[in-house]
Amino acid sequence: MSETITGSEAGGVAPPASGPWPIELDDVTVRYPNGVVALKNVSLSIAAGEMVAVVGLSGSGKSTMIRTVNGLVQPTGGRVTVGPHAVSELRGRALREARGDIGMIFQAFNLADRASVFHNALVGRFAHMPTWRTMLGLASAEDRDMVMRSLDSVGMLEKVWHRAGALSGGQKQRVAIARALSQEPAVMLADEPVASLDPPTAHAVMADLEDINASRGLTVLVNLHLMDLARQYTTRMIGLRAGEVVFDGPAATATDADFEAIYGRPVQARDRLGE
Amino acid sequence: MTALAVRAPIAPPRPRRLAVRIASWTVAAVVVGAFVGLDIEWDKLADLPGDLVHYGSLMFSDPDWSMLPEALRQTWRSVSMAWLGALLGVVLSTMLGIPAAEGVGPLWLRLPLRGLFAIIRAVPEVVIAIIILTVTGLTPFTGALALAIGGIGTHAKWTYETVESAPGGAVEAVRAGGGGLLATIRWGLWPVISPELASLALYRFEINVRTSAILGLIGVGGIGDMLTTYTQHRQWDTVGVLIIVVIVVTMTIDAVSGAIRRRIMEGAKVRGVDRSS
Amino acid sequence: MTGASSLATAERVARIPARPRTWPRTLGVVGVLAVLTALTATPALGGVEIDLGAIAKNWTNGADRIAQMLTPDLSVLPRTWQPLLETLQMAVVGAAISAALAIPLSMWAARPTNPRTPTRMAVRFVLNMIRAVPDLVYATILVAMVGVGALPGVITLVLFDVGIVVKLVSEAIDSADSAYMEAGRAAGGTQTQINRLTALPQTWPAYVSQVLYSLELNVRISAILGLVGAGGIGRLIDEMRGFYRYDALSTIVLEILIVVVFIELASNILRKRLR
Ligand SMILES: Nc1ncnc2c1ncn2[C@@H]1O[C@H](COP(=O)(O)OP(=O)(O)OP(=O)(O)O)[C@@H](O)[C@H]1O
Ligand SMILES: [Mg+2]
Numbered sequence: 005m006s007e008t009i010t011g012s013e014a015g016g017v018a019p020p021a022s023g024p025w026p027i028e029l030d031d032v033t034v035r036y037p038n039g040v041v042a043l044k045n046v047s048l049s050i051a052a053g054e055m056v057a058v059v060g061l062s063g064s065g066k067s068t069m070i071r072t073v074n075g076l077v078q079p080t081g082g083r084v085t086v087g088p089h090a091v092s093e094l095r096g097r098a099l100r101e102a103r104g105d106i107g108m109i110f111q112a113f114n115l116a117d118r119a120s121v122f123h124n125a126l127v128g129r130f131a132h133m134p135t136w137r138t139m140l141g142l143a144s145a146e147d148r149d150m151v152m153r154s155l156d157s158v159g160m161l162e163k164v165w166h167r168a169g170a171l172s173g174g175q176k177q178r179v180a181i182a183r184a185l186s187q188e189p190a191v192m193l194a195d196e197p198v199a200s201l202d203p204p205t206a207h208a209v210m211a212d213l214e215d216i217n218a219s220r221g222l223t224v225l226v227n228l229h230l231m232d233l234a235r236q237y238t239t240r241m242i243g244l245r246a247g248e249v250v251f252d253g254p255a256a257t258a259t260d261a262d263f264e265a266i267y268g269r270p271v272q273a274r275d276r277l278g279e
Numbered sequence: 280m281t282a283l284a285v286r287a288p289i290a291p292p293r294p295r296r297l298a299v300r301i302a303s304w305t306v307a308a309v310v311v312g313a314f315v316g317l318d319i320e321w322d323k324l325a326d327l328p329g330d331l332v333h334y335g336s337l338m339f340s341d342p343d344w345s346m347l348p349e350a351l352r353q354t355w356r357s358v359s360m361a362w363l364g365a366l367l368g369v370v371l372s373t374m375l376g377i378p379a380a381e382g383v384g385p386l387w388l389r390l391p392l393r394g395l396f397a398i399i400r401a402v403p404e405v406v407i408a409i410i411i412l413t414v415t416g417l418t419p420f421t422g423a424l425a426l427a428i429g430g431i432g433t434h435a436k437w438t439y440e441t442v443e444s445a446p447g448g449a450v451e452a453v454r455a456g457g458g459g460l461l462a463t464i465r466w467g468l469w470p471v472i473s474p475e476l477a478s479l480a481l482y483r484f485e486i487n488v489r490t491s492a493i494l495g496l497i498g499v500g501g502i503g504d505m506l507t508t509y510t511q512h513r514q515w516d517t518v519g520v521l522i523i524v525v526i527v528v529t530m531t532i533d534a535v536s537g538a539i540r541r542r543i544m545e546g547a548k549v550r551g552v553d554r555s556s
Numbered sequence: 557m558t559g560a561s562s563l564a565t566a567e568r569v570a571r572i573p574a575r576p577r578t579w580p581r582t583l584g585v586v587g588v589l590a591v592l593t594a595l596t597a598t599p600a601l602g603g604v605e606i607d608l609g610a611i612a613k614n615w616t617n618g619a620d621r622i623a624q625m626l627t628p629d630l631s632v633l634p635r636t637w638q639p640l641l642e643t644l645q646m647a648v649v650g651a652a653i654s655a656a657l658a659i660p661l662s663m664w665a666a667r668p669t670n671p672r673t674p675t676r677m678a679v680r681f682v683l684n685m686i687r688a689v690p691d692l693v694y695a696t697i698l699v700a701m702v703g704v705g706a707l708p709g710v711i712t713l714v715l716f717d718v719g720i721v722v723k724l725v726s727e728a729i730d731s732a733d734s735a736y737m738e739a740g741r742a743a744g745g746t747q748t749q750i751n752r753l754t755a756l757p758q759t760w761p762a763y764v765s766q767v768l769y770s771l772e773l774n775v776r777i778s779a780i781l782g783l784v785g786a787g788g789i790g791r792l793i794d795e796m797r798g799f800y801r802y803d804a805l806s807t808i809v810l811e812i813l814i815v816v817v818f819i820e821l822a823s824n825i826l827r828k829r830l831r
Contacts, residue, residue, distance in 0.1 A: 074742055104744030114739040116754035118761070122293075123753055124736075130745030130753075138749040156288040165293050180739070187743055313648035316641070319707045327711075330701045352602050359596035359603040366593060397820075401813030403780045406805065409797055410625075413617040419604040492690035496783055503690065507784075510696045518697070522689065529688035 024052040024223045025087025025105075025190040027073055032082035032092075034068050034247075042068035043079070044247040050240075052087075055217040055224045057234035057255060060244035061267055066227040069244065070193050073225065074106040075099050087190055104131020107184030107222075111196040113176040117169030121160060121179050124168045125151045128186030147186075154185035158212060174205035181212055192216060194226040198233065210237045231255075231263060338519030346517045350502065350524045357501035358528070360419050360494070361487035364426025368487075369480040372431050376438025377464060383442060392435075400432030408494055422499035426487045437479050445471045478540040485536050488529055625806035632804040636792060640811055643788035646706055646781075647774035650713025655767045657714070658721040659756075662763070665722055666729035668737055669751045680726075687719035691777055695786040706787035709778060716777065717770040721763075728762035729755065761827070768823035772816060779812050 027050040034043040042065040050056050058066050071077035072084050075091045084092040089102035107128070115124045129147040130138070137144065143151070155161045158178040163171065168179060177197060184192060194213060198206035214237050217224045228234050234241045235255045243251030243258075243266035250265045251258065263271045378384035379392035399407075408425035415421045445468060495503020502525060509517045599605040663669040664679045691712050698708035736758070740750035782790020789808060796804045 076738065076742060100744040100746065102744070103742055106742075108739070108742040110735070110739065112735055114735040116736040116758050119754055119757040123757070127736075127740050127745065127750075127753060128743050130740060130743050130749045133749070135746055135748055138745075138752050141752070152288055152290045155290075161288055162291055164290050183739065183743065193742075310648060310652045313645040313652070317645045317649055317706055317710070318642070319705065319710065321707075323702055323707055327702065334697070334701050355602045356604070362592060362596045363604055363606075366589075397817055398813060401776070401816045402809050403776060403793070403812075405780050405783065406793065406797075406809060409805075410618055410621045413621055414614040415607055415610045418607065420607050420610075423604050423606075489690045493692045493780070496692060496780075503692070506693055507696055510700055513700065522693070525690070525693065526685055526688040530684055533684065533688070 023190060024221050026050060026052045026085075027191060027223060027225060028083075028085040029069075029072070030083040030085070032069075032072060032079045032084060034065075034072060034077060035080045042247050043072070045082070046247070046249055047082075048242065048249065048252070050223060050225065052223055053217070053221050054240060055214070055238045056226070056240045056242060057238040058225065058227045058242045058244060059229070059231050059234050059266060062229075064244040065247040066244055067195050068247075070108075070195050070225060070227055073191070073193055074103050074108055076108075101131055104187055105190050107187050107189035107192045109177070109180050109184055109192070109194040109197045111199045113173075113180045113200075115168040115176055115179060115183075117167065119168060120164070121155065121166050121168055121171070122151060122164045124179055125155055125183045125186050128154070128183040131187065150188065151182070151186050154182040155179070157185065158182045173201050174208065177201065177205075177209050178212070181209070181216075185216070189222065191223045191225070194224070196227050196229060199229055206233070213237070231258060231266075234258075334515065337515035338522065341516055342519040342523065343514075343516040344520060346520050347524070350505065350521055353500070353502045353505045354524055354528050356419055357491040357495075357503065358488060358532070360422040360426060360491045360499075360501055361484060363423040364430065364491070365480065365484040365487045367423070367427035368430035368434055369483055371427065372434035372438050373476065375431065376435035377442055377468070379435065380439035380442035383464065383468070393439075396432050396435045398432075399429065400436070402429070402432075404429040404490055404494060405497055408497055408499060412497070412499070417498050417500075419500045422491055422494045422501065425494060425499075426490060429490070430483055430487065434479070434483055438476065441472050441475050441479065442468060445475075474543050474546060478543050481536045481540050481543075485533055488532055492525065621802050624802040625809070627803055628807040628810055629801070629803035630807055632792075632796070632801075632807050636789065636808060636811060639782070639789040639792050640815075642706060643775060643778045643790075644815065646709050646713060646778045646788055647771055650710050650717055650774050650778075651767055651771040653710075654714045654717030654721060654770065655763075657718050658725060658763070658767070661718065661722045662725040662729065662759070663751045663755065665726035668732075668734035669729055669755050670747070683719055683722055686715055687723065689715075691716045692780070692784060695781050696784045699785045704785040704787075709781045709786035709788055712781060712786060713774050713778065717767075717774065720773070721766045721770050724766045724769075725759060725763050729759055732758065732762075734758075765823070765827050768819070768826065772819050772823065775812065775815055775819065779808075 027048070029046050029048040032043055032046045033041065035041045046069065058069060060066050068077055072079050073086060073091065075084075075094060079092050082092070083090065086102065086106060089098075089105070091099070091102055094102055116127075126143055126147065129143065129150060133143070133147060152161065152164065155164055158181050160175060160178045160182055163175065163179075168176065171179065177200075181197075192213070197213070198209050201209060210233055213224055213226060216222050224238075226238070231241070235258065238255050241251065241253065241255035241258055242249055243262065245266055245268070251262050260271050375392055375396075379389050379396070381389065384392070404425050407429045408421055411424050411428070412421045415424065491501055492503030492506065495501050495505065495507055498504055502521065506518065506521045506525070509521065595601060596603045597606050661679060661683070664675060665683060667676065670676045670679075694712040694715055695708055698711055702708055702711075734755070736754050737750055740754055745753075778786075778788040778790065779793065780790045782788045782792065783794045785791075789812070793805065793808055796802075796808065
């Protein structure tokens with residue numbers, strides 16, 4: 005399949021994305037309706053299959069940036085391109101289809117607590133499922149297999165019929181990862197996926213992301229609070245401060261001076277996450 | 280479609296809970312039974328749209344606006360009944376409802392109180408009004424009293440439910456500080472539940488505005504009285520005016536009261552945040 | 557913290573924030589309540605005449621009625637079965653039809669499940685209008701339109717139930733945390749898909765609980781619907797009232813009590829199990 009296919013098959017079912025995609029931000033500015041400028045002329049180019057961390061203080065614009073990539077936030081200036089999709093120009097159905105190829109993981113997991121693990125993961129099939137099927141609550145055998153395989157790959161298969169609300173934080177985040185994997189995405193976004201987790205679980209989830217990048221070859225863009233995790237798990241780190249890119253380079257080479265540029269103060273012991 | 284080539288893992292079978300199944304079938308059977316048992320000519324429903332248009336035009340194409348002043352006077356009377364009924368009913372319900380809450384009153388007090396509320400809930404307001412009118416006659420005062428007493432059934436129940444669902448921490452803190460029952464209520468409970476109770480009190484007023492119209496059926500006055508009379512005499516042009524008045528007044532009261540209730544509850548939320556920080 | 561505790565006491569006292577003045581607001585609220593109460597209790601303005609003298613003079617009348625009601629006449633029981641059954645059937649049918657209508661309507665009336673402001677406002681407006689008309693007004697007019705019987709009663713109950721169930725359920729959706737919606741959106745789902753697969757299970761407890769509540773209310777309302785000829789046991793209440801048969805009236809009230817308590821118990825059990 006060629007990468008240019010973004011239209012739909014009969015019945016509004018998008019085909020799975022083919023291969024990892026690059027992400028391109030070209031002079032992107034986001035000004036919220038209340039006047040806050042969360043991103044200022046950010047230009048970035050992330051290659052297909054790269055694993056990139058975005059670090060910065062709270063309020064520096066990390067979430068805003070990652071949300072522009074799947075169009076949850078529309079930039080007020082500039083252009084966002086993900087593989088064949090010009091995300092910042094898409095609306096309605098075309099945007100939904102593009103999102104179907106972009107997985108996303110949230111800090112607060114964003115699961116429907118009262119729905120089963122299965123149905124939460126099935127959410128990842130939305131873009132590949134005709135609406136009538138969803139209405140009847142009928143997943144096709146194909147969708148079902150996809151969901152089961154995703155759950156299996158994060159070790160959550162035995163819990164498939166449990167309620168999402170009854171899981172531990174780490175398990176919830178695994179289900180959320182399975183939900184994103186069920187999309188068969190070409191790109192994986194993660195907005196502080198480990199900020200609500202204890203250190204050992206945080207490392208386990210980061211390892212999962214690393215594995216997704218290594219074995220499936222997905223492009224991974226992950227927001228992190230702590231530079232430590234960025235150094236340990238990613239090859240490239242982008243530092244944001246007040247909506248501007250103040251660092252961009254291999255995570256391992258970031259010095260204490262770079263830390264100061266990103267966080268506005270010298271590095272301290274508590275900036276590190278325990279093992 | 281290469282993905283399909285990978286064999287899907289064996290998932291645990293989806294649990295089918297027998298109790299849930301039995302419950303769903305029972306509900307389905309009861310509903311079907313009720314539909315079948317009810318002596319209704321459902322085909323009459325087909326005429327309903329036509330009827331609606333016909334009577335709608337009778338009522339609203341040329342409403343008799345000369346009745347407006349009288350309609351407004353009667354509406355004010357209904358609203359007055361609703362207000363006084365709500366005021367008295369809420370005071371009584373709060374006094375009776377708080378001791379009926381688990382963790383506040385003792386069991387020997389709780390049970391009879393809750394029984395009383397249940398009984399009042401079962402007695403239609405109209406029946407309560409029938410009893411009261413032997414004392415105070417066919418007057419709006421009777422309507423207000425019936426609303427107050429009839430309201431105790433549900434309102435006192437909401438009151439004790441609110442108390443019971445209040446976060447227990449505050450009560451325990453006052454208890455731990457050695458407070459007695461009254462001190463506990465005043466300093467532990469009241470600050471936590473008063474916004475919710477105030478909101479419920481306003482809601483009670485909204486309900487009473489509607490119920491006061493029902494009491495018109497037995498002739499205690501107000502807009503409901505007028506509506507029944509004119510509907511029975513099939514004076515549709517007047518009925519149209521009355522319905523418009525009822526809708527406008529009720530929606531206005533709901534909107535104002537709803538806005539106040541939202542402010543009360545939002546204030547409570549802000550204060551809740553303050554406490555935790 | 558160590559710095560703060562070493563501050564001089566005087567300095568600390570000076571930093572205690574001033575207690576906000578709440579009494580002007582309290583006074584205002586009490587004032588408004590008092591004025592409203594005074595206005596509504598002024599007969600000259602068309603308000604209610606509070607006639608405590610009548611209570612002092614005639615309270616024995618009421619006591620007599622209550623005494624009569626305390627000795628229920630059970631001989632009327634056989635005549636009550638048929639109308640009581642009809643009341644129950646009307647209550648169930650009304651609740652069932654409105655429950656079915658309430659599912660899509662609640663979703664359309666709540667902000668998270670229907671972000672489109674115009675349709676949401678339209679649905680809410682129509683529902684507010686439906687709720688603004690008292691149930692007995694519907695019954696009276698419908699009886700005049702379609703004739704005496706259970707049909708006008710059932711239609712009345714449906715209108716009434718839809719009004720309250722949709723209002724309460726949509727408010728529950730509005731106030732509940734709906735972060736899971738964002739996950740559905742990020743996966744490229746349509747609002748309908750998100751509502752069906754995640755919002756519906758999340759809303760289920762509120763929905764069931766309100767439908768049960770409406771069933772309970774239906775029994776009580778349909779007890780009086782008969783007064784205007786809309787079927788059910790109200791017909792008998794009207795008859796007994798006409799003959800001053802207060803002892804028979806209390807038998808009917810007792811029956812309603814038993815039914816209502818039974819429904820309440822059943823719904824409490826169901827609600828607990830649903831959590
Ligand atoms: N929906 C919104 N409307 C208005 N302003 C917003 C909105 N979302 C974020 N902002 C503002 O934009 C700026 C950047 O926010 P953003 O959420 O992107 O930061 P962040 O780096 O993700 O912070 P955190 O680490 O706390 O998640 C902040 O000043 C924030 O207040
Ligand atoms: Mg963020």
